[in-house]
Amino acid sequence: MADQPTSQPPKKLYIETVGCQMNVLDSELVVARLRDDGYELTDDIDQADAILYNTCSVRQHAEDKIYSALGRIKHLKKKKPGLSVGVLGCMAQKDQTQILRRAPHVDVVVGPGQLGRVPELLLKAKAESTPQLAVSLARTAGSRDHVTSSFDSYDADREPAVRPSPFQAYLRVMMGCDKFCTYCIVPSVRGPEQSRPPDSIVAEARLLAMQGVKEITLIGQTVNSYKHREPDGRTTRLSDLLARLHDIEGVVRIKFITNFPNDMTDDLLQAVRDLPKVSRYIHVPAQSGCDMILKRMKRMYTAAFYEDMLARLRETIPGSSVSSDFIVGFCGETEESFDKTVGLLERSRFKNSFIFKYSPRAGTKADGLFADDVAEEVKRRRNQVLLELQTRISLEDNRGFLGRDLEILVEGPSRSTTRKEGWDGPDQMTGRTHCDRIVVFSGPQSLTGLTARVKIENASAVTLFGRVADAQVTGPV
Ligand code: SAH
Ligand code: SF4
Ligand code: F3S
Numbered sequence: 001m002a003d004q005p006t007s008q009p010p011k012k013l014y015i016e017t018v019g020c021q022m023n024v025l026d027s028e029l030v031v032a033r034l035r036d037d038g039y040e041l042t043d044d045i046d047q048a049d050a051i052l053y054n055t056c057s058v059r060q061h062a063e064d065k066i067y068s069a070l071g072r073i074k075h076l077k078k079k080k081p082g083l084s085v086g087v088l089g090c091m092a093q094k095d096q097t098q099i100l101r102r103a104p105h106v107d108v109v110v111g112p113g114q115l116g117r118v119p120e121l122l123l124k125a126k127a128e129s130t131p132q133l134a135v136s137l138a139r140t141a142g143s144r145d146h147v148t149s150s151f152d153s154y155d156a157d158r159e160p161a162v163r164p165s166p167f168q169a170y171l172r173v174m175m176g177c178d179k180f181c182t183y184c185i186v187p188s189v190r191g192p193e194q195s196r197p198p199d200s201i202v203a204e205a206r207l208l209a210m211q212g213v214k215e216i217t218l219i220g221q222t223v224n225s226y227k228h229r230e231p232d233g234r235t236t237r238l239s240d241l242l243a244r245l246h247d248i249e250g251v252v253r254i255k256f257i258t259n260f261p262n263d264m265t266d267d268l269l270q271a272v273r274d275l276p277k278v279s280r281y282i283h284v285p286a287q288s289g290c291d292m293i294l295k296r297m298k299r300m301y302t303a304a305f306y307e308d309m310l311a312r313l314r315e316t317i318p319g320s321s322v323s324s325d326f327i328v329g330f331c332g333e334t335e336e337s338f339d340k341t342v343g344l345l346e347r348s349r350f351k352n353s354f355i356f357k358y359s360p361r362a363g364t365k366a367d368g369l370f371a372d373d374v375a376e377e378v379k380r381r382r383n384q385v386l387l388e389l390q391t392r393i394s395l396e397d398n399r400g401f402l403g404r405d406l407e408i409l410v411e412g413p414s415r416s417t418t419r420k421e422g423w424d425g426p427d428q429m430t431g432r433t434h435c436d437r438i439v440v441f442s443g444p445q446s447l448t449g450l451t452a453r454v455k456i457e458n459a460s461a462v463t464l465f466g467r468v469a470d471a472q473v474t475g476p477v
Contacts, residue, residue, distance in 0.1 A: 012039070012040060012042040012044075012049050013031065013048065014041075014042050014052070015051075015053075015054065018055060019056025019062065019089065021257065022112070022221075023056060024170060029115065029158070030054070034119055036119070046076070048076075048083065049084065051076070051085050051086070053087050053088065054088045055088065055091035056090050059356065059359035063091055066091060070103040070105075073085065074105055077105040086106070086107060086108040086118065086121075087099050088112075089112050090112060090185070090189040092111045093111035094189050094363070097133060107122065107125040108122055108125050109131070109133045110133075110135075111134065111189070114135060114152060136151045139192070147192055148191065148194060150191070151191040151194070158211070160211045160213075167411065167449040168216075170217050170218075171201065172196065172219050173195065173256075174196065175191065175196070176191040177193055179221075179300075181298055183297060183327060183330060185363065188364075193221075195226050198236045198241055198244060209251050212250075214250065214252045215253040215409060216251055216254050217257060218238075218254070219257060219258075221258065222259065224238050224256070224259040225260055226241065237265075237267060239267040242256070242272075243275060246275045252277060252451070253277055253278075253279055253434075254277050254278045254279065255278075258283050258284075259283060259284040259285075261285075261286070261305070264312075266316070269316040270316060272316075272317050272320070279435070280317055280319055280320040281321050281323070281436035282322050283325075284322060285326075286303075286325070286326065286345075287299055287326060287327050289303045289344030290337035291340075292337060293330055296331060296366070296370065307347065319435060321351035323350050323352045323354075324350045324353045324354075325355075326354070327356050329357050330366075331358070331369075331370030331372060331374070332373065333358075333382075350393070350394075352390065352394055353386065355386045357383050358372065358374065392461075395459070399459050401459060401464055403455075406464070407451055407453055408432065408433060408451065408453070409432055410430075410448055410452055411430050411432065411448070412445070412448045413427055414429055414430040429443045429444075429447060431454075438463045439456070440463055441468060447468075454466040454469060455467055455468075
């Protein structure tokens with residue numbers, strides 16, 4: 001950390017993060033940089049010297065939330081002219097100067113490929129009393145290499161103090177996306193797909209293990225498309241990377257999200273089966289069960305291919321769980337198409353599914369090609385139907401765990417069941433099974449970061465409840 005003049009109190013930073021795991025990790029890295037610049041975190045927006053929003057553009061709703069938050073803090077800026085306001089991440093890359101037009105009190109607009117420059121840009125905005133904009137090149141702005149090099153990686157800066165849990169960390173293995181699903185803004189805001197060199201990933205994982213991290217989640221928009229070619233022609237796939245990370249002492253669990261159905265190769269499934277530290281949990285979004293819609297989405301697989309992949313996955317990895325994403329109300333989705341999605345969801349028995357109503361995004365292929373022709377109330381109803389079906393399946397499957405002893409990696413005190421005032425019973429702790437099911441149980445806080453055997457006594461659709469059956473186990477989960 002840079003030396004601070006002792007007379008100067010630390011500046012206070014308030015940061016809000018929306019969107020996916022990429023953003024959670026990006027915020028960690030931005031905070032690490034700003035701590036070096038003399039900032040400390042605050043939860044109190046009124047106390048802040050800098051307010052940053054790390055934003056998402058995947059659906060309109062995510063953007064609306066940020067624009068209304070910006071509207072709400074306008075008065076703070078009037079009260080405290082020294083206050084810095086920043087819009088970071090995907091919406092910054094997408095809307096650029098439009099943000100400054102809609103919210104002239106914003107000082108910095110910084111895209112996801114430029115986040116390492118946030119401290120410098122905050123200082124510059126203040127020194128020059130001019131808003132600063134730093135974004136990467138558009139995908140059509142030049143050669144692939146030229147565009148790629150405008151998305152900087154700065155992953156080596158890690159800041160354990162700002163992670164939601166000191167035992168868990170994200171590790172980026174890929175940046176960007178080249179799949180260009182027609183509904184999706186991610187390839188334009190996150191840039192071309194790039195797989196990081198395996199040596200730097202392994203080095204970062206070692207650093208995380210030294211910092212006390214037990215569970216590492218590898219992240220990439222299509223993490224199973226990971227492929228790195230060395231100059232000598234050797235290729236590292238995700239399965240090879242998992243094997244290398246598996247050897248790191250201190251790491252007890254490894255996960256990876258999110259997977260693309262077409263890239264779910266046998267070597268990867270076998271690696272999950274054979275490497276005991278790798279969580280038997282696969283998130284592999286289907287999006288729809290209708291071939292006509294999948295084609296319009298340019299997902300490049302059919303529903304039958306997806307279901308075959310799922311069968312192969314389950315055959316190779318016993319005891320695994322799978323989760324999915326679905327979009328309802330995509331352009332041209334008829335009742336018949338929707339019924340096919342219902343059928344796929346019913347047969348697939350996902351652990352859980354994330355279900356979204358289609359939100360047209362300016363600049364995507366679908367927005368130019370197809371009309372957003374499914375009425376909002378139809379989208380809402382279809383969303384509800386899928387949610388209810390998934391909840392019923394999750395509950396049925398979770399009930400299958402009643403009476404069983406499961407090995408849990410303990411994450412910490414349960415937030416939803418935190419102790420009430422005056423409560424002197426045992427602490428409510430939370431953790432996850434090897435197949436990523438959430439377990440809440442009574443047990444001491446000292447179990448945090450360790451593994452424990454828990455007897456399951458109750459189950460809801462999202463949570464298993466139990467009590468510690470055995471004292472802590474220290475070996476790999
Ligand atoms: N890279 C991941 C997902 C990124 S976005 C993948 O390919 O699976 C996360 C999810 O948001 C997607 O899986 C999709 O279900 C949803 N999504 C993306 N664009 C959307 C849009 N325009 N409207 C509604 N949902 C969308
Ligand atoms: Fe978007 Fe498709 Fe890439 Fe996922 S794979 S980020 S849905 S374009
Ligand atoms: Fe959103 Fe950007 Fe992630 S658009 S989903 S925060 S990559």
